[in-house]
Amino acid sequence: MMDIKELNERIQQESVFINALTKEMQKVIVGQKDMLDRLMIALLADGHILLEGVPGLAKTLAIKSLSMAIKARFSRIQFTPDLLPADLIGTMIYSQKSEEFLVRKGPVFANFILADEINRAPAKVQSALLEAMQERQITIGDHSFALEEPFLVMATENPLEQEGTYPLPEAQVDRFMLKVIIGYPGREEEKRILRQNMQQEFPVTSPVVEPADIIKARKVVRDVYLDEKIENYITDIVFATRFPDQFKLPSLSPLISYGGSPRASINMALASKAYAFIRQRGYVIPEDVRAICHDVLRHRIGLTYEAEAENITTEDIINDILNKVEVP
């Protein structure tokens, strides 16, 4: 086991690029600090991110800027009801010249994917993407292709216009490490956005990091020290979503139809480590867990009809749990 002091020093050296990356992204994105932080967490913890927010909140710009700052390949896929899995992963095309089938790779073969309005495509297309996210490889015909690292999918869901959409099934939503809800910018931020867009030239992100640096940083993130007390804290939070009675939260029992899966615990631990790394720390503290807890759990808790009838959201449930589970 590495010494914490040594690890701290190593992390302070290795995480220098985070500041540069954030600074670069903030050149084009005004505000939305939480979204940028969560993007970094997903990137460093090797996860994927589901964004929910109304149109025009710089979701596309954020991931595009991130890919430019990392000098990585970026693809944007607009999910529509008539999209087919082959449009996403690619297909075999017959070449008359060579008289054989050739593989035509789809847009999923990139480092950063923006799956815009993922809930507008039917289940088979969603499954194709989610399988790629999980397996990190694509099979076209007889050939399997490993996806390039780093591979990050940022899917967006529009909370408006829900008619004719295909909501992601629970098992598939669970594959996203984080679900981030984006709100409107503040008044001052809005004014800054306005000014920025009125300029002659829109700022452009310059590459500051190589994809190899991200892969290296991911290894360091895994080394961040997570004490048993923090493990217990994470387990308690996840268990409280499953058995609220055991945590003196009997009022939540009729509101929760299912709690967080073991993937919730794993992702909470990984995201906490990534958050600690971003804060240039070699160990996780309860603050890190609480910071990412909502984003890890909000799509992993099922609400009952009773909760929906009473307009209770998963946010309320997570808040109640955090206010009841003892911090180590």
Add this chain to the structure above:
Amino acid sequence: MRPASYIIIGCLCLCLFKGQKLLAQHARIELFPEEIVMGQHGRLIIEIEAPSEGTVILPGINDIETVDIEMIRYGAPDTLHKDGQLVSLRQNHVITAWKEGYFPLTPLVFKHIAKGDTTIFESRAALLKVQGVDVDMAEQYKDIRPIMRIPIGLRELIPWLLLILGLALLLFFLFRWLRNRKPAEAEESIWEKPDVPAHIAAISSLETLRRKQLWQAGKTKQYHSELTTILRLYMHKRFDINALEMTTSEIMQLLDRKLDKQSHGVKAREILEMADLVKFAKHQPGPEKHEWALETALDFVRNTIPAYHADEQAGHASFAEPLKKNTDAG
């Protein structure tokens, strides 16, 4: 001798052998008693003697039962005697009859099968006499007898008495166990007592922690965990904040507002932050830091005693003074 003579002698031997075999199979039935009252159980005893080699097929229920004689229990065959030549079997059936009169039991048929040869033999017939019940028509009709109650004896009571005794012993030992562990709980539950002010509970718990000598025993993490738990419990009671469910930064954010960023608030932050390092980052502070943390925690508690309690202290013999002496001694 002529060949015809051999044939005659052979036939005679065969007849003798066959006759011996016939003589060896024998069945006997006996009714006991031969005379029963209507509905009374009587016994039908069947005894068979047959060569031990082979199988004897006994009459079944349907062979014995008649329209008037009912089989109550079909007795299993019991071997009375067996040697190389003969086997003796006995069956003890229970029969009854529900009509008055004489009822014949026809001869029962038995089979002996040996080496593919089947020999059939019969018992003798028997006669069962069934007497009716004399009914006194002059007397009045009587009701059905109620269920007979058997008086409860010691044998029935003993298991219950043992069970009660066992439960009593179990309760006794449970009570003793709970009484013995009570002192350990009493210290922890000082926070539960509503009449004990938060600062008294905190100082008492901090002194108990000092006496435990945890960091001296190398249990640094446990020492700082308990120290911060006491401090957070105190903050919860004293400042009405859910400090146990809050992180250090959240606690301090609230406490800064309540204490208006006083110096002892800053000290409390230092204690909590150092404890966080010990708890979550394997930090090993020097011995003087452990003592400093406890002393600072005591100071924080003493400096944040509510005014009305502080006045009480000034009026009476202070609890803080002896503690101070303890601190000096420690």
